[in-house]
Amino acid sequence: MDQQFKPRADSGNLFASQSKRSEKSPDYFGEVVINPKDMTNVKTEDGLHIFKINGWKRTAKSGKTYLSIAVDRFVPENKGVAPQTHTIPDEDIPF
Numbered sequence: 001m002d003q004q005f006k007p008r009a010d011s012g013n014l015f016a017s018q019s020k021r022s023e024k025s026p027d028y029f030g031e032v033v034i035n036p037k038d039m040t041n042v043k044t045e046d047g048l049h050i051f052k053i054n055g056w057k058r059t060a061k062s063g064k065t066y067l068s069i070a071v072d073r074f075v076p077e078n079k080g081v082a083p084q085t086h087t088i089p090d091e092d093i094p095f
Contacts, residue, residue, distance in 0.1 A: 007033045010071035014055070015064070032069060041073040 012032030017025060034051070043050040052072040059065050 007031075009033055009035050009038070010073070012069045014067040014069060016066070028067070030066075030069075032071065034071060 010033070012030055014028040014030040017027055017029055020027075032053070039049060053069050054072050055067040055069045057065060058068045
């Protein structure tokens with residue numbers, strides 16, 4: 001990675017692997033930050049929390065391409081609350 005990922009709730013980055021050791025090695029790697037204390041507006045099925053993920057193709061100052069990702073939380077049908085989409089402004093990306 002060009003710079004260390006700055007943790008921010010419901011966001012993350014995926015970078016293309018520069019070298020794969022085997023066919024089973026991942027094509028992308030990275031992190032996503034989810035606060036386990038904030039499980040509001042999250043769909044749950046069979047005890048599993050389900051998060052929708054959105055991604056934006058970005059280019060770092062170094063020229064490397066990566067995906068900036070954000071969690072788009074589901075809204076349980078019985079809540080009647082509008083969904084929250086977390087987007088990251090370009091100026092907040094640390095590259």
